[in-house]
Amino acid sequence: MEKINYGTSQTNYSRLIAGCMRWGTWGANLDTSGFQKNISRCLELGITSFDHADIYGGYSTEKDFGDALKGMNLNRDDFQIITKCGIQMPCDNKSDFYIKCYEATKEYIVQCVEDILVNLGLEKIDMLLFHRPSPLMNVHEIAEAFTSLKRSGKVDDFGVSNFTPIQFDALNNLFPLCTNQLEISVMHRDFFFDDVHFYQSKNIAIQAWSPLAGGILFDESQKNETVERLKNLNKKYNWDMSEMAMQFLWHHSCKISPVLGTANMDRIKQTLNHLNNRITNQQWFEIWTEAQGFEVP
Numbered sequence: 001m002e003k004i005n006y007g008t009s010q011t012n013y014s015r016l017i018a019g020c021m022r023w024g025t026w027g028a029n030l031d032t033s034g035f036q037k038n039i040s041r042c043l044e045l046g047i048t049s050f051d052h053a054d055i056y057g058g059y060s061t062e063k064d065f066g067d068a069l070k071g072m073n074l075n076r077d078d079f080q081i082i083t084k085c086g087i088q089m090p091c092d093n094k095s096d097f098y099i100k101c102y103e104a105t106k107e108y109i110v111q112c113v114e115d116i117l118v119n120l121g122l123e124k125i126d127m128l129l130f131h132r133p134s135p136l137m138n139v140h141e142i143a144e145a146f147t148s149l150k151r152s153g154k155v156d157d158f159g160v161s162n163f164t165p166i167q168f169d170a171l172n173n174l175f176p177l178c179t180n181q182l183e184i185s186v187m188h189r190d191f192f193f194d195d196v197h198f199y200q201s202k203n204i205a206i207q208a209w210s211p212l213a214g215g216i217l218f219d220e221s222q223k224n225e226t227v228e229r230l231k232n233l234n235k236k237y238n239w240d241m242s243e244m245a246m247q248f249l250w251h252h253s254c255k256i257s258p259v260l261g262t263a264n265m266d267r268i269k270q271t272l273n274h275l276n277n278r279i280t281n282q283q284w285f286e287i288w289t290e291a292q293g294f295e296v297p
Helices: 032-044 061-070 106-120 139-152 165-172 195-201 213-218 225-237 241-250 265-274 281-292
Strands: 003-005 012-014 017-019 049-051 080-085 125-130 155-161 180-183 207-209 257-260
Touching: 012 080, 032 061, 032 265, 061 106, 080 106, 106 125, 106 139, 125 139, 139 155, 139 165, 155 165, 155 207, 165 195, 213 225, 213 241, 225 241, 225 281, 241 257, 241 265, 241 281, 257 265
Parallel strands: 017 049, 017 257, 049 080, 080 125, 125 155, 155 180, 180 207, 207 257
Antiparallel strands: 003 012
């Protein structure tokens, strides 16, 4: 598996990232043994980076992952934890949250990291992302929190998720960020119009959440004109929808790192097999044209 360095980072991450959102109660509901099997299988496949957020599973999935790690004899340098904070979500584990909202104060961010480290049973996080931009956020305060966490050795690398280029720059001017995790897929293409050149100019590698478009590509219950056009293209090359969608991202020169949001290891292995193949620029534009519904000008 290809490794990637995020510019300001001293750590190499696997370019394909295992998204753990659906490993716990929000999806597969794996027990400790199930978490351990998935972690081990990912590492065997060369996928060493695991994506979390404190809210996943109603603030339970990181604890489940941490419980699994306790029973495994892993070298801490052999895997990387990417996680996110900044969303407050009402649930059984957070009875003091009565409305879903964002919180960007220094005190809150630092406390989130303390809680995450306890849940994971680790001494440091490899990469912390601020989960979503808040209309109330003070970028100076976020930068202060990141600076404090960096100095304490509790977090190595820092980034954001779902930020616009302007929001990214506002924080990056105060504290060096290494990535922005965005929704990017063959069905969500806005990134390729403007954002891609902004991040390329800064040598910032991007992570893509929902790279398979959240299951839309595989939903047979409803007809989607874009999906139907892509299916016809797949027949030409004998691709399946997953292969087409992943090649669309993998081919791009900006080195997009997909976050695979599945607990199904067979599907993850299949994705890796797909990435052994390569497409041409013309094939990429064939996918683009069918997704757009019209040819480029």
